[in-house]
Amino acid sequence: MTQRRHFPGGFLFGTATSAYQIEGHAHGGAGRTHWDSFAATPGNVVRAEHGQLACDHYHLFEQDLDLVAAAGFDTYRFSTSWARVMPEGRGAINQEGLDFYDRLTDAMLERGLKPAATLYHWEMPSAIEDQGGWRNRDIANWFGDFTDVIMGRIGDRMYSVAPINEPWCVGWLSHFEGAHAPGLRDIRATARAMHHVLCAHGTAIARMRSLGMTNIGAVCNFEYANPADDTAASIAAAGRYDAIYNRFFMGGIFHKSYPDLALEGLEPHLPEGWDTDFDLIGAPVDWCGINYYTRSNIAAKDGPWPNVQAVEGPLDKTQMGWEIYPDGLYEFIMR
Incomplete structure (x- = not known):
């Protein structure tokens, strides 16, 4: 049986979640996202399930992190919800949302967990989607502004950060195959989304570097062809x-x-x-994350x-x- 002692010194074991899938988006002043609309459209999601309550992590995060620590993990990869921090995607900031991620970060550190943040795990603020979402070149700077706000608050305590989880899902799966929000099947939208996702990635990297942050990378998903x-x-x-x-x-x-x-x-x-x-x-990034399934x-x-x-x-x-x-x-x- 392979045990922890068989791994090299410094090897970290972690677990991961994403904001919309666990937090409970109906709470804490979060704005609407395109996943709310996608889930509310008949036929898109099994049993019409949605993220309004999810795992109620918004209220139960202390208990959840107790479980992560008790399982012996070293690091916890979580994601931040753009719409929780900036309900319209631009402009006004929801201080309650920022306070939540501040408390969440401190709770990880109190349990000896290294916070590994992902800025975006698929939940686009609806107001930004209304302006074209990933099809709009301006989204790179809008995402950069979000990066400034959220990492300006918690970036000083992050072990690592990646801007966008699984760009293929954000670009191709969501705009060409229509399987994820916003549910499009349009090659022009796909090409622009794939490119603008990477422009947003680069913009976020630059904004975090300007905040003095290090250990910043990219997390892509891969499928063996x-x-x-x-x-x-x-x-x-x-x-x-x-x-x-x-x-x-x-x-x-x-x-x-x-x-x-x-x-x-x-x-x-x-x-x-x-x-x-x-x-x-x-x-330049400091590392590359590999998400591999099949x-x-x-x-x-x-x-x-x-x-x-x-x-x-x-x-x-x-x-x-x-x-x-x-x-x-x-x-x-x-x-």
Whole structure:
């Protein structure tokens, strides 16, 4: 049996949550988000569930952190809700929201937990969504202003911070596949959202550096793209899938470029002057976080770009129906 002593000195064990999924958004003066609207639209969410109460972490965070500490974790990764801090996304600040994150941070430190913050875990203030959300280039500076407010209050006590959790979900899953809020299926919206997410990432990095903060990184999600068979068509399709899912965001952050296989379909829809934003997007970070879950078995299909489809594979699956493929994590660490 592997035990903690088998890991290198300094290896940290942690657990993580996201604000909208646990806090209870109806409490504490939080503003509306696009997830509130998405969840209220019939057919979008199983059993029409929503985040108004969630786990009531807003009131129970002390007990919740007792559980985290008792489980022996070293660090707790949490996220902040933009709409809790700035209900309209811009302008007026909700002091009750800031006070909550201040108390939450101190409660972690009191229990010996290292606070690891994520600024944005998918909940866009509705007022910002009304102005185009991630499709609007101005969102980079609006997000930077939020960063100044929240990290100006708690940044001095953070162990680490990442601006945006899983950009692929924020950009592609939400604007091309329509599976997450705002639930769009529009390639122009997708291209702009994917690019502007990275502009916001870079802006937040710069704002936190100006506050004197360190240990700032990027958290991307990755999915191993496995060709469904050895045909040239499936191999090419898996390459396109990999470029969109894994290489687009990493390319922007670490190489100041986007992969050609992604630009094949996205470039006509990117905003004017997109290729002048890479110095902002590629602001140096201190670490890269890897969120890895599964692989997809990719084949080609007829239709417009990217003309890819996932087909069922032979491996054991999780309750979510995701193939269990730990080798993919090794692949991404090595890559």
